[in-house]
Amino acid sequence: MSITSDLIRGNTETIVLSLLRNRDSYGYEINKTIQDRTGGRYELKEATLYSVFRRLEEAGLILSYWGDEATGARRRYYSITPAGREAYEQNLKDWQEAKEIIDKLI
Template sequence: MSITSDLIRGHTETIILAHLMTKDSYGYEINKSIQDKTDNQYELKEATLYSAFRRLEQSGYILSYWGDETTGARRRYYTITPQGRKAYEDNKRDWEEAKRLIDKLI
């Protein structure tokens, strides 16, 4: 069974921030990590991923920079800011509270 996007919608940015809490990364690597963690049950569409990057950067939660790959195409890397770390912690706390309430209701 695959996870429907309706269940995850609204949490895309928090999922990206969670990945960036551990290390700087680029789009393909983040999406691959999501697929691996969900046993290929969920992946972000490229348009969704890059729209989220734009929103996160405009909010000051992430910064982007170009990597210096010596082979292949250059990659745009993303790094989380202190503001982004706080947003992640706030969003995670909100999710845990919502999950607790939903568990009681279902």
């Protein structure tokens, strides 16, 4: 069964915040983690992922900085802010409430 984008689309910011809770990361690595965790059933388009980064950064929920890789291209890393952690926790509560309601309706 394939996961439809419509079911996930409204939660991409929460997914990214969730992945940044444990450590800083960069775009390719975040998308690879999403693919791995879903067994390849879901991935974000690059444009979508970087739009999410832009929105989260503008809202003060994440910060970005350039890595100092010795070889290869420099990577832009993202880290979650305290406000981002709070937003994640609230989004998680909202998701759990919505899931409970949907479970009762379907």
